Amino acid sequence: MSRDSTSPALHAAETLCDEKGERLTPIRRRVLELVLEADGPVKAYDLLEALKPGPGSAKPPTVYRALEFLLGLGLVHKVEALNAYVGCSHSHDTGGAELFICSDCGSVQECHGAPASTQTPDGFIIERSVVEHFGHCGNCRS
Structure with missing residues (x-):
């Protein structure tokens, strides 16, 4: 930025x-x-x-x-x-975030609104979630 x-x-x-x-x-x-x-x-x-x-x-x-x-x-x-x-300049009051990490260049892109897990223990309330994915960004794949 x-x-x-x-x-x-x-x-x-x-x-x-x-x-x-x-x-x-x-x-x-x-x-x-x-x-x-x-x-x-x-x-x-x-x-x-x-x-x-x-x-x-x-x-x-x-x-x-x-x-x-x-x-x-x-x-x-x-x-x-x-x-x-x-x-991050976005609000995370709902859902969560998914981080997409490029294994080649190390860039990190963020997407919002990752669905909360439906597999939570009884009584557990998720406050915030962040999921990390590894792969190759569009620039590195080109």
């Missing part, structure tokens, strides 16, 4: 935080910016490196807490198989 296209996503994040009574602190905002600006999935330690030049360099727990906050609001997704993060 280019810097120009991160502005609407950051504005949406600020609005969501206001609606939920949460604070998008400067470090949370900067971590979200870095994830949104990345060309693909970004690892936490890459975020930490990017934050170092600033005053009061961030420590690993700070980055992980910011990522957990952003995950909790659905502003980023963790790509479990890659142990990396991708930005």
Whole structure:
């Protein structure tokens, strides 16, 4: 996502935080910016490196807490198989997300509205789902 296209996503994040009574602190905002600006999935330690030049360099727990906050609001997704993060500017109030990971170039594309599992244990309520698929993107297949 280019810097120009991160502005609407950051504005949406600020609005969501206001609606939920949460604070998008400067470090949370900067971590979200870095994830949104990345060309693909970004690892936490890459975020930490990017934050170092600033005053009061961030420590690993700070980055992980910011990522957990952003995950909790659905502003980023963790790509479990890659142990990396991708930005999301869509609401996940219903359904879920499917991540399509290219085995060749490493790109991650997201589709929304993945159906919730119908095979849940008695009494279990799904709050959020993310499904990861691996294959080859259209660009790599060409």
